[in-house]
Each structure stands twice: as C-alpha cells, then as structure tokens.
Amino acid sequence: MSSAATRKPLPLKIALWAFVTIWLLMAAFPFLWTLWGSFKVELDFFSIADWTNAITGANTERTHGSTFTGAGYDGAWVQEDFWRNVINTTFVCIFVVCTSLTIGTLGGYALSRSGFKYVFWLLITALIFRAIPPITLVSGYLPVFFDWNVWGFLPTAIIVLVAINQPFTLWMLHSFFESIPKELDESAKVDGCTQFQAFRRVIIPVMWPGVITTGLFSFLLAYNDFAVTSMILNEGNRTMIPAIAAFMGTTQTEGNVMFAVAAVVSATAPLFVMVLFFQRQIVSGLTAGAVKG
C-alpha cells in the first residue's frame, strides 16, 4: 500500500493526526484527570480559585503536608465500608457469569443444532427481550419478592441478572456455535455418542474462545448494572454501583465528595485491567453480531 497513489499529502496527514489526538484526549483525559484528582482534597479537585491547584495540589499540601493524600480512599473504603460493596460485587459477578454461561451454552448450542421453525421464533423472542429496558421489569418483580420474603438478598439479584443476561448470551453463543462445523458432533453421534455426550466430548473442548468473549459481556452487564440492583438489594447487600449512587446522596451534604471520587476510581480500575488483557476478545465480540448482520 505504499505506492505513489496511496501516499498521503502532508496536510492530510497532519489533519488525521490532529483528529486522532483530539479523540484520544477526549477518551482518556477524563479518566486520567479523575485518577490524579482522587489523591487531592476537595478544594483542589474542584478548584474555583485557580485551576492549576488541581494539578499541583496546593490545598492538599496545606491540609495533609504532602501533595498526594489517600484520604478519599480511606474515607470510602474504611469509613464508609466500601470494601463490603466490593465483596458483594465480586460475589454477584462470579455467580452471574458462571450460571449465565452454563445455561446459555446449553441453550445456544441447542439453537444452533436444531433446524426446526421454533428456533427462529425463540431467537426473535430473545431479541425482543434484549431490547426491553430491564428497569421496566422491576415493578413486576417487587410485589412477588416482597410476598415471598426474598427481596434484598444477593441470590435474588444473581438470578434476576442471569435471566436478564440470557437473551444476549443466547444470541452471541448461537452465532458462535453456528461457526463450529456440524460434522464434528454428527460424526461423534455416528460413533454412538448421545447428543449430550457429543456436546461434552467434542464441542466443549473447542468452544472456549466464544464462551470467554460472551463471558466478558455477561460480566460487564452484571458489573455495570445500576437500575435493577439498586431496586432489589437492601442497604447491607448493595453492590458497588448503587453504593456509589448512595454516596452521592449522603456525602455531598457532608462535603465528602472525595469519597465518591475515590470509589469511582476504584470501580473503574478492574474494567481498565479487563480491557488491557481482553481487548481483542471485546473487539471481536462487538463486531461478531455486526459482520454477520
């Protein structure tokens, strides 16, 4: 591609570079700014007097004797018990991802290997369910959960999140299993395996790339959910995101916005690490649905 016809003139090159740089700044700068500011005091993070304070930390030095302080993190994690919410989130995410993948894999595999008409209708139903905002279902959950006394507990939230996850999981895994040749399990069946044995011995060993990609998105859904979890978990069982929202309500009046800032940075860190390690899988997952149309 380095022929004379495709070589770019200099002004175009500069324009491209400028545009990419601006976009990178837009995408990354807010995160870096907040990370930097989370180690300052509120007067520096929201510096009305002089914006350079946010970088130099003049007020932080006056209060704590150093330009960096862990006071926000200390306040959030120790004083406000944010570690409890972190444990809850970990618990919810692990169980949601495992359950959702187990039943989703079975369902997605069945959908890809059955040629009957109802497969189409099941997939369409799943698509409709995927489009419905989860918050609209909550007023259907609440009366029943109150009646059965299961409102507020983590297992309830896990089951609900697994169910909300299913439509998307089914679509992703269905299209992934379609790409695994049918001859593989057909020949296993000819050799005398039942359908389930064929699935276990032939399909399971080769399905991990698709399952990992789908798992990442299940994880994101469970981790990022705010509307549903904040409605069906009680205060003691809150996960991270509802807890941050609750911080905003209580801490703003006490002047402890920095607790919320520290909590926000803590909640972003795992996602950052995830993108670092699984960038390729995330990209392929995002495009999987698109390229097939």
Place this chain on the structure above:
Amino acid sequence: MKHRTFFWFFLPTGLAMLVFIAAPLVSIVTQSFFAPHEAVLIEVENCGPFGCKKETTIDQEATAALREAEPMGRFVGFDVYLDRGHLAVTEVGEAWRNADGLGEFFGTLFNLPFYRALSFTLTYTFVCTPLLIALGFAIAISVNALHRKLKGVVIFFSLLPMIVTPLVGSLILFWMIDSRGVIGNFLQYLTNDPDLSLKASSPLMWTSLIVYGIWSSAPFAFVVFYAGLQTVPKDTLEAAQIDGATRWQQIRYVTIPHLMPLVTFVALIQLMDNFRVFEPIVGFSASAHATSLSWIIFNDLGGETQQLSAAATTSVLTVVGVAILLSPVLVRTWREFKGRT
C-alpha cells in the same frame, strides 16, 4: 436434533427467561389496570357538650382488611394510563382548546411529567444516534490510516468510555463539566460569564447529557466500522483510483456503500440503547432539567411510597415505545426468514 433433546438443552435458559422476563411483563400489564385502594371513610357523629358534629375519618381496620382481601388494588381499566402522571388526556385536551398557538400548547405539554420525559428521551435518542455514528465513522477512517503499531494503543483508550459503567462515566464527566470542575471553569473563562452553570440552565444540561451520550457510545460505532473497513475490497478501491477518484470520492462511493449494512446495525442497537437513557440523568443530577421514561419508573419505585401501579403503567408505555422502535428490524427479519424457507 430431536424435539426432546432440544427441550432438555433449552429448558434452563428458557425457564429463566420465562419466569424473570415474560412473567414480569404480564405482571406489569396487569398491574397497570389496577390502582391502590382508597382509604375507607366513615362518618362518625361526635357528641360533646356543645352539640353533635359529623366527622369523616379513615376506617383503618376496614382499609387494612380491604387491602388484605384484594392485594392487587381496585380495577380501574385504563384510568391510570389516562391520568395526569401518564398520558394526561384531560390536561392535553384542555391545553389544546385553550392555547393560543402551538408554542403555548407545547409549553403546557412540556410541564406534564410524561411528555416532559418523552420529549427528552426522544431528543436524546434521535440526536445522539446520528452524531455518534458520524463521529465513530470519522475515528475509524482516521485510525485506519495510522501506523499499525499505534492502532492497538488508540483502540485501547477508545474502548474506555464505552466499557466503563454508565453511572461512573457520567459522574466522571459531570465532575469536570460542573461549574467548579476544570471544563466548567474553562467555559466560564471562554464566555466571560462567571455565573455560567450547568445546574441553572436546561439547554446546557440537555447539551451536556447528549455530549455524554455521544462520548460513551461513539467507541462502539468506531469498533464496528473499523472492523468493516478491513473488509473493503481492495480491487474496487484500486479501480476507483485508476479512474481518477479523489480520496473523498473513494470514501463516498466505495467505502460508505460497503459499510452501509453496518451503519444500519449500529443505528438500530443504539436507538434501542439510547431509548433507555437513565444513568446519566442520575450522574448529572439532571432531574430538574431533564427526565426520561426510565427515570420516571425508577423515581416511582424508589422513595417513601412505592407507586407500583404508576411505575407499571409507565413501564408498559416504555415497552410499547421500544416495540415501535424495534418493528422495522422485526419486519425485516421476518421477510428474510420467509425468503429462506
């Protein structure tokens, strides 16, 4: 695969969706036709030294008994749909008759909670979606022209706004745009108006919510288009070059037509997702200036008194909205399915 085997494979996931998605949908439709019982009133005659007085009080026992007997509430048909908090038929009719001109009519309409939320939700959906597609496309074209080693880094940072939790992302942006934050400060300096504040102005709040929407979803469009760009047929591009097409003409007549199916895909996904806009309103504490349908449901469900019936009615109306947005996809899929069999 036999029907029987299929059934057992599909049972767990099917059951989960049936119990936790399909059943709640039925439940919200039912709930929306019922309203909470009104308190049972009784007239008691209080006779004192100054004569007898008739007083109306709430009969606590009878009220509790009635609520116990019929926990669903009383059947009201479509009343909840038509009341002031939802479609507000009476108010709209009155406004239509009394208003001088369309401006005043829409002014009145905008003060009704449902229409207020609907107007923001629709504006957000239909402004964000085309803009984020345009931005995503521009980024994809530019990144594709970069050196290979740089691409990975750019994609990594580009993914962040989309991957990050919506509430967290909106808080991060809000703290910067806020009048005390760095961008807010900068804007005050630019406009030379020290009182410029997001919290005081509806147009500014709407703009910044839409900016958040574009910021958080453009990466999705970018990644999809970038993948599509890798499959643009090279020989068509070369043919266009030989015919003397300029760079812009190559993009306009070769690349864009090739990416068109992807544009439709991104547009549909984003229309669905933007329609449920909710977290940024909480993150920006924007409810005084902008509300959305999801926000109304959340607000009705939270708080001291849980207004289940009102929330269920808004939920049904939201689902109807989603169905309207989704109908083109469903019709298309149905035609394809018909064509195949």
